[in-house]
Amino acid sequence: MLQVQNIEMRFGGVQALSGISFEVPPGSIMAVIGPNGAGKTTLFNVISGLYRPTSGSVLWEGQDLTRVGPHRLAGLGVARTFQNPQVFEGATALQTVQIGSHRFAHRGLISALFRLPAYRREERTLRERSLEWLDFVGLADAADMPAAEQSYGAIKRLDLARAIASEPRLLLMDEPAAGLNGAETEQLKRMIQAIAARGITVLLVEHDMKLVMEISHSIVVLNLGQELARGTPAQIRSNPSVLAAYLGAESLEAA
Numbered sequence: 001m002l003q004v005q006n007i008e009m010r011f012g013g014v015q016a017l018s019g020i021s022f023e024v025p026p027g028s029i030m031a032v033i034g035p036n037g038a039g040k041t042t043l044f045n046v047i048s049g050l051y052r053p054t055s056g057s058v059l060w061e062g063q064d065l066t067r068v069g070p071h072r073l074a075g076l077g078v079a080r081t082f083q084n085p086q087v088f089e090g091a092t093a094l095q096t097v098q099i100g101s102h103r104f105a106h107r108g109l110i111s112a113l114f115r116l117p118a119y120r121r122e123e124r125t126l127r128e129r130s131l132e133w134l135d136f137v138g139l140a141d142a143a144d145m146p147a148a149e150q151s152y153g154a155i156k157r158l159d160l161a162r163a164i165a166s167e168p169r170l171l172l173m174d175e176p177a178a179g180l181n182g183a184e185t186e187q188l189k190r191m192i193q194a195i196a197a198r199g200i201t202v203l204l205v206e207h208d209m210k211l212v213m214e215i216s217h218s219i220v221v222l223n224l225g226q227e228l229a230r231g232t233p234a235q236i237r238s239n240p241s242v243l244a245a246y247l248g249a250e251s252l253e254a255a
């Protein structure tokens, strides 16, 4: 269970977030939405350990993520994707995904240097697992191609495969649909649903209202750093203050 508890974030005189609390039950999909400047990115950065909040905590399986720092997330079963993922120059698609699974590598330097059988076995298993995740995001054919030469949409899918390869129990997604076309967003929707169906908890920050309405079990609407509304897609869609004041009837009706 992810529990966001009374988060407050101040940047100098700017109150970016105040009194933000919600829970995400295991295996469910929760979306954070809101107009520009609402505080979504700030909240995402707090939950993913990038920002230390002014006050409040983010509990994941009893651990406070605001105290551990982003580099320790994988060890706690937490992974994140990026709005604009960077890939290593010269790395293949498969190698990019393997970066995600490397935390499962137990063999040390000596066995790597001498390529001992146990090391080779482990390498083969990690490679096979990474190939499975590449296949999951529809990129099996690109395994040995340079990651950097993939399309923007494919690099985002690669980033998702990298995150999932660490076998997280919680997946944080920063604007997964940004920059994707309709077909790619539809594919993303099925992937997120498949991920949640495996029992992985998903929290996403997203602007694409159609996607949010279709996949979320629960939605938090932020405005000016505060919670404006929270509920199921149907509740949010018919919430007059959300509709009228912040998202605009058009974008919700289109969803």
Ligand SMILES: Nc1ncnc2c1ncn2[C@@H]1O[C@H](COP(=O)(O)OP(=O)(O)OP(=O)(O)O)[C@@H](O)[C@H]1O
Residues within 6 Å of the ligand: 011, 014, 015, 016, 034, 035, 036, 037, 038, 039, 040, 041, 042, 043
């Ligand atoms: N590092 C920072 N220093 C000062 N103010 C900041 C900082 N980061 C965010 N803010 C302010 O906090 C508020 C919330 O910004 P945030 O980027 O979290 O909103 P958002 O909902 O993600 O917006 P968008 O949809 O445009 O990405 C804004 O007023 C912003 O100017």
